Amino acid sequence: MTRGTSGLLVALALTSLVVLCAAAPPTVARVGMLTAGSGLPATREVFHQSLRDLGYVEGHNLTLEQRQAGGQLERLPALAAELVRGEPDVIVALGPSALRAAQQATRTIPIVMLVSGDPIGAGFVPNLTRPGGNVTGMTTLSSRLSARRLAVLREVVPQLTQVAVLLNPEEDTKVVDWQQTQVAARAWGVRVHPVELRRPGDLAPAFAAMHRERPDALLVLSDGLTFRHRAEIIRWATDSRVPAMYEIREYVEAGGLMAYGPRRPELFQRLAAYVDRILKGAKPGELPIEAPTAFELVINLKTAEALGLTLPPSLLSQATEVIR
Numbered sequence: 001m002t003r004g005t006s007g008l009l010v011a012l013a014l015t016s017l018v019v020l021c022a023a024a025p026p027t028v029a030r031v032g033m034l035t036a037g038s039g040l041p042a043t044r045e046v047f048h049q050s051l052r053d054l055g056y057v058e059g060h061n062l063t064l065e066q067r068q069a070g071g072q073l074e075r076l077p078a079l080a081a082e083l084v085r086g087e088p089d090v091i092v093a094l095g096p097s098a099l100r101a102a103q104q105a106t107r108t109i110p111i112v113m114l115v116s117g118d119p120i121g122a123g124f125v126p127n128l129t130r131p132g133g134n135v136t137g138m139t140t141l142s143s144r145l146s147a148r149r150l151a152v153l154r155e156v157v158p159q160l161t162q163v164a165v166l167l168n169p170e171e172d173t174k175v176v177d178w179q180q181t182q183v184a185a186r187a188w189g190v191r192v193h194p195v196e197l198r199r200p201g202d203l204a205p206a207f208a209a210m211h212r213e214r215p216d217a218l219l220v221l222s223d224g225l226t227f228r229h230r231a232e233i234i235r236w237a238t239d240s241r242v243p244a245m246y247e248i249r250e251y252v253e254a255g256g257l258m259a260y261g262p263r264r265p266e267l268f269q270r271l272a273a274y275v276d277r278i279l280k281g282a283k284p285g286e287l288p289i290e291a292p293t294a295f296e297l298v299i300n301l302k303t304a305e306a307l308g309l310t311l312p313p314s315l316l317s318q319a320t321e322v323i324r
Contacts (some may be wrong), residue, residue: 007062029056029279032088034080036073036097036224039313043264047092050272053073056279069098071200071228076101086110094138095224096173099124101280102210110284112274113137116222116247118172119289128289136287138270140262145295146177147184147243149260152297154188154218155315156243156258163192164204164215166226170198174221176184176226181219192219203229207236218244218252219283230254239308249298252323259297262292263320296320 048064056062059218065086067079076174080101083091088121093099093111100115103124108186111134113124119139125131128139154160165181167174178194185192195206210218218225218237226233227250234255237244246252270290300323304311316322 009246012100019033019054028061028063029055029090030063030065030086030088031275032083032086032091033064033094034076034083034091034098034102035067035094036069036076036283037071037095037227043268046265047138047268047272050269051275054272054276055277063200069224071225073224077104081107090278092271092275096122096124096171097224099135107134109134110278111135111137112271112278112284114140114271115173116140119173122172122178125289130286131289132285134192134284135276135283136289138267138292140267141291144180145247145261146181147187149219149247150181150184150188150190152241152258152260152315153245154190155312156309160190160216161188161215162215163217163219164195164210164213165192165211165219165221166195166197166210167221168198168201168223168225169194169196174241177221177314181218181221197225200225200229203232210236216241218242220244220246222251227251230256238303238313241276243307243309249296249321252298252300252303255303256300257303257309259298260297261295263294263296 003206005029051062065083065088067083069075069079076097086108090110090112091102093102095112096115099111099115102111113135114137115124116139119125120128125133125135148175153163163185165178167178169175179244180194195209196202197206220233230259232253234251238255244257246256247261248264249259252259274287297319298321299319301312302323
């Protein structure tokens with residue numbers, strides 16, 4: 001074989017190798033998602049679409065494993081461990097209970113969180129600008145929104161003096177929300193009293209306690225359990241003719257009176273961006289934790305009519321969306 005022929009064969013071999021490499025399937029990104037509730041289909045689809053926009057397509061170069069506790073928080077540790085055994089590249093943890101379970105299951109796999117309240121006070125991260133460890137993501141900082149929610153309730157009930165606050169005291173971030181709600185209430189001379197909801201069996205006693213107290217209004221601090229049982233909570237508030245404020249729009253879409261909080265599509269778009277950056281090599285501990293920039297007030301006029309309420313035009317003009 002001549003030197004020229006040998007060189008030609010080598011060139012052909014290299015060309016074939018390049019062609020084979022180009023035809024090889026793309027690396028598949030493995031993403032796990034853990035949530036305490038049963039999921040939010042609309043906002044979860046925003047997350048999926050945002051990943052598609054970034055080039056990640058299920059069945060092609062993305063595997064998305066989802067685990068939902070359905071409001072049964074005791075299931076979360078086992079679900080988190082199951083996800084970790086699958087060795088995902090990133091875990092998305094929705095809610096403080098899911099985040100806590102994910103942190104307990106792994107200190108090495110990157111975790112992108114979405115939680116309300118103060119993640120530092122809850123012990124999830126030591127710093128927002130440079131969280132360190134394997135956790136980053138979004139905090140809705142709902143404790144800072146407590147004053148706004150009470151202010152809206154005061155517009156609906158001008159003589160507001162007593163508000164029941166439904167919460168899970170085992171959720172650290174909800175404890176922070178509760179503390180901030182107390183601060184805002186004291187400034188206005190409004191009495192707030194907690195109604196604890198730790199497990200489904202607490203629903204009936206909680207309703208009975210609120211019936212005895214006869215509050216002027218109800219504030220629901222959402223978690224996986226209250227979201228799972230939102231229909232029963234909304235039914236009690238409507239039947240008892242108690243105006244209620246919620247944290248997320250899904251309660252209002254299910255018949256609740258009103259909700260004020262961050263616009264959730266923006267949150268899930270940002271979660272997808274975090275996942276993309278980590279898959280491309282960014283370290284979660286070096287990615288600053290972000291807060292939302294867009295908020296929404298959603299009001300259900302049908303529910304207002306059922307409660308016999310006439311909402312002031314000034315409040316309706318502030319609404320991002322009015323369900324008629």
